[in-house]
Amino acid sequence: MYELQKDKIIIYDKSDFDAKDILECGQVFRFLRQQDGSYRILSLDKKAIIKTYEDKVVVYTDTPKYFENYLDLKTDYKNIKAELSKFDELKEPIKFGKGIRILKQDFFEAIISFIISANNNIKRIQSIIEKICISVGKNMGDYYAFPTLDQLLTLSVEDFKSFGAGYRAEYLYKTARLLKEIDLASWESLDTETLRDKLTTLYGVGPKVADCILLFGVGKKDVFPVDTWIAKVYRDTYGGKLKNRKQIAKYLVSRFGDFSGYAQQYLFYSKRELS
DNA sequence: GCCCAGGGATGCG
DNA sequence: CGCATCCATGGG
Numbered sequence: 543m544y545e546l547q548k549d550k551i552i553i554y555d556k557s558d559f560d561a562k563d564i565l566e567c568g569q570v571f572r573f574l575r576q577q578d579g580s581y582r583i584l585s586l587d588k589k590a591i592i593k594t595y596e597d598k599v600v601v602y603t604d605t606p607k608y609f610e611n612y613l614d615l616k617t618d619y620k621n622i623k624a625e626l627s628k629f630d631e632l633k634e635p636i637k638f639g640k641g642i643r644i645l646k647q648d649f650f651e652a653i654i655s656f657i658i659s660a661n662n663n664i665k666r667i668q669s670i671i672e673k674i675c676i677s678v679g680k681n682m683g684d685y686y687a688f689p690t691l692d693q694l695l696t697l698s699v700e701d702f703k704s705f706g707a708g709y710r711a712e713y714l715y716k717t718a719r720l721l722k723e724i725d726l727a728s729w730e731s732l733d734t735e736t737l738r739d740k741l742t743t744l745y746g747v748g749p750k751v752a753d754c755i756l757l758f759g760v761g762k763k764d765v766f767p768v769d770t771w772i773a774k775v776y777r778d779t780y781g782g783k784l785k786n787r788k789q790i791a792k793y794l795v796s797r798f799g800d801f802s803g804y805a806q807q808y809l810f811y812s813k814r815e816l817s
Numbered sequence: 818g819c820c821c822a823g824g825g826a827t828g829c830g
Numbered sequence: 831c832g833c834a835t836c837c838a839t840g841g842g
Contacts, residue, residue: 568823656823663822666840708838713825748825769823786832787824810823 544615551601551610558619559599560641561592567642567811569758571655571668572675572688585612586648587680587687614643622804629798631779632805635812642807645758649726651688652759657713657746659754666706673705694718713746720744734762749788763803766794774817775809 544553553559561581565573572584580593590603603609610616623640626632647655654674659667672686678693679686695718702711720743729740734756741752753767768776768787776782776790784790798805 657825659822660824661822661837662824662839663841666822703838706839709836710825710838742825746825750824754823767823770821771823814823 544610546606546610549606550603551606551613551615553599553601553615554597556594556597556599556641558623558641559613559643561594561599563639563641563811564613564643564645567639567807568664568814569807570645570647571659571664571671582685584685584688585609585645586651587682589682589685612646614646617643619643622801626798626801626805626808629805632808635808638812638816639808642804642811644761644763644803644807646761647758648688649730649755649759650691650721652755653717653721653741653744653747654688654694654714656751656754656758657717657744658707658710660710660746660748660751662710670705670707674702677701677705691718691721695722710746716745717747730760734764737762738765749791753791757803757806764795764800766791766798766802766806768794769810771810771813771817772806775813779809 543555544551565581565583570583574582576582580591583590583592585608588603588605588608590601590609593600593602601609601613623636627636655667655671658670674694674697675686675688678696679689694714697715699711699715702714707714729737732740737760738749738752738756741747741755742749747755750767750769753765756762756765757767766772768791773787773790776784776794782790782793784793794806795802
C-alpha cells in the first residue's frame with residue numbers, strides 16, 4: 543500500500559521495501575547513503591531521497607510517477623517471496639533480503655554501467671560512473687545526470703581511462719559508437735534469447751553482463767547472472783560440478799523459471815553480505 | 818608480493 | 831565448440 547503525491551511517494555508497508563536492501567544488493571550503482579541514514583538515488587537525470595520512518599518510508603522526488611515505476615511499486619513482492627520460499631535454499635536469503643525490489647533501470651544506463659562492472663568491485667564501479675556523469679552529464683544543481691549517448695560520444699578512450707575504467711575504456715568507447723546505429727527501443731521488445739544474442743555483440747558485453755542488462759535494464763526475469771559470488775553459491779549450496787558459467791546459469795534458470803531474476807538477487811545479496 | 822572484484826576478448830586446438 | 835591467457839586498477 544502506497545500513496546502518490548505531487549512531491550513524494552509514501553509507502554505504508556515496510557515489509558517489502560527496504561532502502562538498504564534495494565540499493566546495496568548490487569543491482570545499481572548511483573546511490574549514496576547520507577549521514578542521517580537516508581539514501582539519495584539517481585536514475586538518468588532524476589533524483590529521489592528515500593527516508594525510512596517508524597511506520598513508513600517516504601520517497602521525496604520531483605518525479606513521483608517515474609520512481610513509482612523505477613521502484614517497481616506495482617509488483618506484489620509478497621507473492622514472489624511466497625513462491626520462492628518453496629525452495630529450501632532460498633528461505634534464509636529471502637529472510638535476509640526481505641526488502642529487496644528489482645529496480646526498473648534505464649536500458650542505456652544499464653548497458654554502460656554493467657560494462658564497467660565486469661571484473662570490478664562495486665566501489666570502483668560507482669566511482670567510474672560518477673566521474674563520467676560529472677565530466678559530460680548535465681549539471682542538475684546538486685548532482686549530475688547520466689550522459690546521453692551524444693554526450694558519451696564526446697569522451698575519448700583516454701578520458702575513460704582517466705576515470706579509472708582501465709581496460710574497459712576501449713569497450714565503452716567502441717560500444718558507444720555501435721549504439722549510434724542501434725534503436726534500443728526496438729530491442730527492448732525482443733524475447734530474452736534473441737536480445738541476449740544482440741547484447742553480446744556489444745564490446746564488453748559477455749553472457750554475465752548481458753544477463754545483468756536483461757534483468758536490471760529490461761526487466762527480464764528468466765535470467766540468472768552468474769558472477770564470482772553466484773559461482774560460490776552454486777558450489778557451496780548446490781555442490782555443483784559445472785565450471786562453465788553459462789551452463790550454471792542455464793541450470794539455475796531451469797530451477798527457478800520466470801522467478802530466476804528474483805532468486806538470483808536474494809542469493810547474491812545474502813552471500814556477499816554474509817561472507 | 819599475492820588474491821580478488823557482479824568477466825570479456827582473443828587466439829589456439 | 832571448450833579452454834587458457836591476458837587484460838587495468840585499487841583494496842585487503
